[in-house]
Amino acid sequence: MCVSPPYIRTSPKHFKETMASTDVEMSDLQQQEVHVKNQSAKWVLNSPDPPGFGQQIFGLIKKNVFPHRNSARSSASSSSSSPKKQPLSANVIAVLTSIFPILDWGRNYKASKFKHDLIAGLTLASLGIPQSIGYASLANLDPQYGLYGSVVPPLIYSVMGTSQELAIGPVAVVSLLISSMISKLVDPAVDPVSYRKLVFTATFFAGSFQLLFGLLRLGFLIDFLSHAAIVGFMAGAAIVIGLQQLKSLLGISHFTTKTDVVSVLEAVAKSLHTSWYPLNFVLGCSFLIFILITRFIGKRNKKLFWLPAISPVISVILSTLIVYLTRADEHGVKIIKHFKGGLNPSSVNQLEFNGPYLGETAKIGFICAIIALTEAIAVGRSFASIKGYNLDGNKEMLAMGSMNIAGSMSSCYVTTGSFSRTAVNYSAGCQSTVSNIVMAITVFLSLQLLTKLLYYTPLAILASIILSALPGLIDYNEAYHLWKVDKMDFLACAGAFFGVLFASVEIGLLVAVCVSFGRLILNSIRPGMEELGRLPGTDIFCDKAQYPGVLDVPGVCIFRLNSGSFCFANASPIKERITRWATMENETDEPNKLTNVIILDMSSVMSIDSSGILALEEIHKKLVSRNIHLAITNPRWKVIHKLKLAGFVDKVGTDCIFLTVNEAVEAYLSSRSIGLGNC
Amino acid sequence: MCVSPPYIRTSPKHFKETMASTDVEMSDLQQQEVHVKNQSAKWVLNSPDPPGFGQQIFGLIKKNVFPHRNSARSSASSSSSSPKKQPLSANVIAVLTSIFPILDWGRNYKASKFKHDLIAGLTLASLGIPQSIGYASLANLDPQYGLYGSVVPPLIYSVMGTSQELAIGPVAVVSLLISSMISKLVDPAVDPVSYRKLVFTATFFAGSFQLLFGLLRLGFLIDFLSHAAIVGFMAGAAIVIGLQQLKSLLGISHFTTKTDVVSVLEAVAKSLHTSWYPLNFVLGCSFLIFILITRFIGKRNKKLFWLPAISPVISVILSTLIVYLTRADEHGVKIIKHFKGGLNPSSVNQLEFNGPYLGETAKIGFICAIIALTEAIAVGRSFASIKGYNLDGNKEMLAMGSMNIAGSMSSCYVTTGSFSRTAVNYSAGCQSTVSNIVMAITVFLSLQLLTKLLYYTPLAILASIILSALPGLIDYNEAYHLWKVDKMDFLACAGAFFGVLFASVEIGLLVAVCVSFGRLILNSIRPGMEELGRLPGTDIFCDKAQYPGVLDVPGVCIFRLNSGSFCFANASPIKERITRWATMENETDEPNKLTNVIILDMSSVMSIDSSGILALEEIHKKLVSRNIHLAITNPRWKVIHKLKLAGFVDKVGTDCIFLTVNEAVEAYLSSRSIGLGNC
Secondary structure (H helix, E strand, O other): OOOOOHHHHOOHHHHHHHHHHHHHOOOOHHHHHHHHHHHHHHHHHOOOOOOOHHHHHHHHHHHHHOOOOHHHHHOOOOOOOOOOOOOHHHHHHHHHHHHOOHHHHHHHOOHHHHHHHHHHHHHHHHHHHHHHHHHHHHOOOOHHHHHHOOOHHHHHHHHHOOOOOOOEEOOHHHHHHHHHHHHHHOOOOOOHHHHHHHHHHHHHHHHHHHHHHHHOOOHHHHHHOOHHHHHHHHHHHHHHHHHHOHHHHHOOOOOOOOOOHHHHHHHHHHHHHHOOOHHHHHHHHHHHHHHHHHHHHHHHOHHHOHHHHHHHHHHHHHHHHHHHHHOHHHHOOOEOOOOOOOOOOOOHHHOOOOOOOHHHHHHHHHHHHHHHHHHHHHHHHHHHHHHOOOOOHHHHHHHHHHHHHHHHOOOOOOOEEOHHHHHHHHHOOOOOOHHHHHHHHHHHHHHHHOHHHHHHOEHHHHHHHHHHHOHHHOOHHHHHHHHHHOHHHHHHHHHHHHHHHHOOHHHHHHHHHHHHHHHHHHHHHOOOEEEEEEOOOOOOEEEOOOOOOOEOOOOEEEEEEOOOEEOOOOHHHHHHHHHHHHHHHOOOOOHHHOOOEEEEEOOOOOEEOHHHHHHHHHHHHHHHHOOOEEEEEOOOHHHHHHHHHOOHHHHHOHHHEEOOHHHHHHHHHHOOOOOOOOO | OOOOOHHHHOOHHHHHHHHHHHHHOOOOHHHHHHHHHHHHHHHHHHOOOOOOHHHHHHHHHHHHHOOOOHHHHHOOOOOOOOOOOOOHHHHHHHHHHHHOOHHHHHHHOOHHHHHHHHHHHHHHHHHHHHHHHHHHHHOOOOHHHHHHOOOHHHHHHHHHOOOOOOOEEOOHHHHHHHHHHHOOOOOOOOOHHHHHHHHHHHHHHHHHHHHHHHHOOOHHHHHHOOHHHHHHHHHHHHHHHHHHOHHHHHOOOOOOOOOOHHHHHHHHHHHHHHOOOHHHHHHHHHHHHHHHHHHHHHHHOHHHOHHHHHHHHHHHHHHHHHHHHHOHHHHOOOEOOOOOOOOOOOOHHHOOOOOOOHHHHHHHHHHHHHHHHHHHHHHHHHHHHHHOOOOOHHHHHHHHHHHHHHHHOOOOOOOEEOHHHHHHHHHOOOOOOHHHHHHHHHHHHHHHHOHHHHHHOEHHHHHHHHHHHOHHHOOHHHHHHHHHHOHHHHHHHHHHHHHHHHOOHHHHHHHHHHHHHHHHHHHHHOOOEEEEEEOOOOOOEEEOOOOOOOEOOOOEEEEEEOOOEEOOOOHHHHHHHHHHHHHHHOOOOOHHHOOOEEEEEOOOOOEEOHHHHHHHHHHHHHHHHOOOEEEEEOOOHHHHHHHHHOOHHHHHOHHHEEOOHHHHHHHHHHOOOOOOOOO
16 A cells, blocks of 8 residues: 555546547557557556555445445335435434334234234234243243243334244244253253243343344344255254154153253163153144144145144143043143243343353354344245345344343243244235234233143143144255255255254254355365367357367467465465476477467456465566466456555566456467567 | 256267357358357357266365376476386386485485585584574473484485475474473473473374375465465564573573463563573673674675574584683573483384373374474475475475474474575585585584583573574564555464464464455455446456446446355345345336346356355346346356256246357347347
């Protein structure tokens, strides 16, 4: 940035004038062509400076923290169409509308829509209540905590969220994450109170992270879990969750807190030798079959969509009645027993910010925040695209963050948008987030009135309800598609799957992230280089391997760098390849086969670092000593800027820089008899 | 790989025939142009399959483990020029010559060369002996261990190495690395025997890793420490080493084992309050000034190159005499005292492969292996390029590995090529590695005869000899150059520097590697996209920002993806940007400003994953719903292959794929009146 050669100072204005004068002189075609040939290399050298490091950082912060108003135009929920100055009250309303989209669409909400939302909400509640109770047991919490999570968070989401279909509540994967990670810190069987405190604190952290991501517009963070990794992770988590259900399904009292397949199967095998109660298994399996049959019917006949949705509730009612009438709990059938009804109690006092596990809890909160967002936004986006509207990722994060912070203070653990319930909500014809409000009120009423009735509900039924939701998490077809299209993606998928299955949930995620990023690094540092040739009958130069029919230009060898960065990690092998090639080529005995020019096409190189520049200098030095000319074509904006800054252009001479490969070849062919100047 | 559309099966042979037939029909220019236009899009689609995942892995292994013989032709030391079949004995000789290059150049070695090598070797020894003793004390070992390292390893290197100038022995940075990392496991002041065992074991591991790198041709591993990182690391290490010398220079008895600036300065400050001996300081500083003056003279007058080289030995002799005559050791001047002479003792029994620190020792060995190789190969290459021959990185690694494994069994710690001694070797006119043999013999003789005389050598002199070698490690100019050219490189450099200075040597390295790779990842996932326009008077399309004078094509919007990978990490923002742009554009009221075609130039995209393909599909769907055509130009080999595999090409239609942006624009312009077909 400090001392730069004079040609860098060319202003864009001057540059435009130069180019305009080129246009004026276009009288003679021949003259123009020659002119353009000389001119275009100058264009490369005289381009304005790209934004500096400071400007880039500033621009990034500005873009993320103060997004320009234009983006609001495209968001489905925004109503402001005129960019003119508005009075203060209008501004306040606009801000409020932006935070609470319900203020916008609520004005046009009609009774006809409410009818649909009421039906959807009731259907949702009938599926959500048994699911939530089951997930609470998966999270090693008392059943009422699952229901609490279906009251406060959906209410908050319904006023802040931008998705019309997303059904909020506890979900299987996050319940598993919470229980598997916090069980390592405090054993829920030994100290349930401390365990619960940590759960709420982790929920608070998860909400805070989500809110932060939304405020700082860090939506891209959830992209770092690649599609392939999520497929593998979800499938692995589904199997792990399924195995956890063996505890309830077999009526085992003492179970392991680990989640990997080996530990769980060992624990099951051990229990099978000592004490288990077949009645649980019979009960659970019968109702699992019942739920699966209703789902099959629902799929065959779209009008009966409500049947699979309410089958869990029917199962709960029927099984509870059976147990109550036969007093099966006295014959080993495990039942819920404890179920505290009433309003969500406050849990503000249970948040612990100075315990020994603060760092761990924050880490768990972070992982839960990412996984919860990933699931919710994936589900939300897929339904939004069916209905044809856009989901604003950053607003969704704000809504999720707010609902989880509020949830952590009202005895809920991390909630998010559930896939199975969102699908039911959509099938039931929901029109807006009002269906979430209806569900929340229904769950609230159940908490007030019905909890006593759930005393005799067998745990095996909850297990079968969870099991019935799992097949949706396993996507064989997608895994097969990944294998077919992209082996490395499949590896990331398999890594996540087996990591979750045989190690732990975090290890699985870590493996997937590492494979994804490792592949990215390998791709960008691969010292790739391809030889180009001329497509017959054109002035287009293409990769010889990709287009086997291309023709060589005698005396010219054209290489294209094949990686986005020419940097420390690949500069040295590329340099060696070119110099070795030059050394070997000069050993040819036939003088007409000698190469006189090496053209290095840099059009794919987006960035170069000091090692790359050093390598270019050494290549140039070596080639000069072998009497071979080096030409560089189509350096991108940042690359040519750095080459100028580092003084490389001064060293090799400006005549060696060309805009296109064709121009470099033409320049060489036309100067073959008179020499290529000082290049 | 399984079920693929029929057009993929086109063989290269068929492809060439298609292209040959194109050449034949080139009678009418107009017809040919149209033909080429239609043809080139087909070329994109009908290219042969790129090598599969398995083939790539296999090729990589084959290339690394069984390098083709051609590469030997270029290596400076190889003599086999005819690739014909040779008898067995000749093959054996060739293999032996390849492992021991001395067999090759030794045959032409003449007495005239030996004269130069003798002088160089003696000069080297006079510099090396005091330096080695000093580095041994830096590594917390008794002085003789430094000399041992200048006997066995140089001998082995001289028969296996390919560099003519490299002077082998202990070096400052590796000594610091060894002592700082192993001191954390075992305190050398408390248990010197265990400490020494770990040092030899780490040396064994370092040698084994180097040998392994050489055998598996993993030379690229040392490239992962970027140039910038090394500049920062070396400068930080120099300052840390300098601070360590304060112990000897001030005659402090109790010193910290930590290496960071804060701890060391605290320890010094504490000692200054209690007990330190100014005589050490006076002695050390006087001789430091003497050495620096001789170096200044040597730089001014090239004929006196030997003066700075022997000044350390003169300092040692003079100071030893002074202390012996004045009995200054009774007045607080610290002297060497213990110095065991004789042949290198065997240390095979001291290698520990089942202690509690095995993993840690292997890790230390790995780090030392990398740092030692980095220094040696950087030094060797810079001198090789002065003399104009090539250094074979893999052979160097074999030589370094062998010499360190042998060293670990003969009481040496990690040795490598030293910068300061190699420079002296070069200035003294060395002709081959024989100078290393001369040095080794001289050091060996000194060990036999002179160690008793070194009893009174003051430690402060060793400190001043080490201090005098440090300025060469700090390269201000390069740091300034990095700041000017590349801010991120400077950040890696500064990270390594401050990491070494304020945390520890490993942390510094870790910071540098993380910054380098983090930048690489950021560069390759940046959701970059630039708008292109036509350069006036050409059919070249360029970035609007880089070439501000380019012209828009009415009705067409051309984007070029600006990152090497279109993958999970950047697919989503790019998709959003294009769809948002399409949404906003359709809100324009003027129908003639409407964009009808979006051209996506993929020429920079080297790889695509399943998330990228998904994003392309969604972009296509969105644009179709807005009545905008999507054209994809110049997909690279792997990209088009994956798009075909994933069925994307079938979905969007083959008419939307073009070889160049110009063709896509022409196709649109010519079909504007009659519609763009099904694209």
